[in-house]
Amino acid sequence: MSAQAKRARFQSLTLPHLNRMVALASRWADGHEAEDYVQEAYARAWVAFGQLRDPDAAFPWLCQILRAVASERRRTHARRQDLLFIGELDAAHEEMVASDAPSPLDDLLARLEVGRLREALRSIPDEFAEAVELHDVHGLKYREIAKITSVPIGTVMSRISRGRQLLAGLLAVAGETRAKRGVAS
Amino acid sequence: MTEATLEHARLQELVAPFADGELPPDAARLVQEHLRTCARCRRELALQQELARALSWEPVARPSDDLRRRIEQIGQPSPLREPFRWNTRWMAAAAAALVAIGASVGTLLRERRGSFDRPVAQIPMFRDAIADCHRAMARNFPRKADLQAVGEGLQFPIPTLDQPDAELFSTWKTTLAGSPAAGLAYHWRGIVVVQYVVPTELIRRPPEVRQALRGSGFFAASEQGQGILAFLAHGSGTLLVANAPLEELKRLM
Numbered sequence: 001m002s003a004q005a006k007r008a009r010f011q012s013l014t015l016p017h018l019n020r021m022v023a024l025a026s027r028w029a030d031g032h033e034a035e036d037y038v039q040e041a042y043a044r045a046w047v048a049f050g051q052l053r054d055p056d057a058a059f060p061w062l063c064q065i066l067r068a069v070a071s072e073r074r075r076t077h078a079r080r081q082d083l084l085f086i087g088e089l090d091a092a093h094e095e096m097v098a099s100d101a102p103s104p105l106d107d108l109l110a111r112l113e114v115g116r117l118r119e120a121l122r123s124i125p126d127e128f129a130e131a132v133e134l135h136d137v138h139g140l141k142y143r144e145i146a147k148i149t150s151v152p153i154g155t156v157m158s159r160i161s162r163g164r165q166l167l168a169g170l171l172a173v174a175g176e177t178r179a180k181r182g183v184a185s
Numbered sequence: 186m187t188e189a190t191l192e193h194a195r196l197q198e199l200v201a202p203f204a205d206g207e208l209p210p211d212a213a214r215l216v217q218e219h220l221r222t223c224a225r226c227r228r229e230l231a232l233q234q235e236l237a238r239a240l241s242w243e244p245v246a247r248p249s250d251d252l253r254r255r256i257e258q259i260g261q262p263s264p265l266r267e268p269f270r271w272n273t274r275w276m277a278a279a280a281a282a283l284v285a286i287g288a289s290v291g292t293l294l295r296e297r298r299g300s301f302d303r304p305v306a307q308i309p310m311f312r313d314a315i316a317d318c319h320r321a322m323a324r325n326f327p328r329k330a331d332l333q334a335v336g337e338g339l340q341f342p343i344p345t346l347d348q349p350d351a352e353l354f355s356t357w358k359t360t361l362a363g364s365p366a367a368g369l370a371y372h373w374r375g376i377v378v379v380q381y382v383v384p385t386e387l388i389r390r391p392p393e394v395r396q397a398l399r400g401s402g403f404f405a406a407s408e409q410g411q412g413i414l415a416f417l418a419h420g421s422g423t424l425l426v427a428n429a430p431l432e433e434l435k436r437l438m
Contacts, residue, residue: 035248135205165229
């Protein structure tokens, strides 16, 4: 394959995923930095292009590279998120599903500003947040997530399930805190 | 624990993949059966579905036109052989100067100094600096200047060039000869100067550099008006690479 043909093929297989790549990179970094991650990932993808055997798997393949870039870049940066006490989130989730009362989730979601839910994902442990985000925000299938994150599909199932449970618990705890503040004031 | 409780525990694990349509038909039927009699799992199903739906509506970042252009340039012939299409953030003069650095950097390090006879480009620190400079150029120096971020985790200070007309525009972390280093790019008098800040022990490692530092306080190589300088300052080592005569470059020390 000539260099020109290789480049044309690279672009046709990878450029359609640029929007999703930037969206995904924004889970690790903001603005220009997220774009730097993506550019670095594309530069590496070009070098390793011969390793892409299945053209239909271009996006998961790019995601794997982007994950590696993000992991290297973030090694020296402290994680920004404040991990909440997991037990508290579990208890809040348990209360939601165990009670006969109508779930407060509808109300909590309705009151949430646009963009806050994805932001809230950053406050739960990363392995759960990543699986939930790849599925719910970026529309990847479980088998694709398993490939990207190098874990068995059963692990993806439990991470997504548990990730959403923790997120629900987080919304409930945050809602309760806001309500208490409202009463206090 | 009763058999029913065990069955419930097993099936509630499958509620999320059921909600996402990710279960094989047999398993999906089992979950559906269970949901008829288990209010808790029905509430769990509603919760999983609501959150998945709400997350799918969340706004996501979009690539800038500039990034799209830069990605489209990947795979183009090397900027060392053909004119490079520069990032729109760049000034034309700086871009032209940088092309000149790229074209000449391979040859400028052939200069030999002192009583040592090996080509300078065979010294790992310089060899890696050249390669890194090429990489940074190929990516149009994508990192914005952020001294705090580039200094994080490094065990040596990052002194910048002490010249009011040297404008720092990009910083990045890299590795030279297996040692962590910081790359800093400046616009200076119409050219681009790249500074690599490294640990002092790295810069002292090559005997020819060590000898030069003991003598004049700096190591220099130049060819056809291009220059490279290595010196120690403020507890770190610095390598400067630029398309400028050595005498001019020494003003930056």
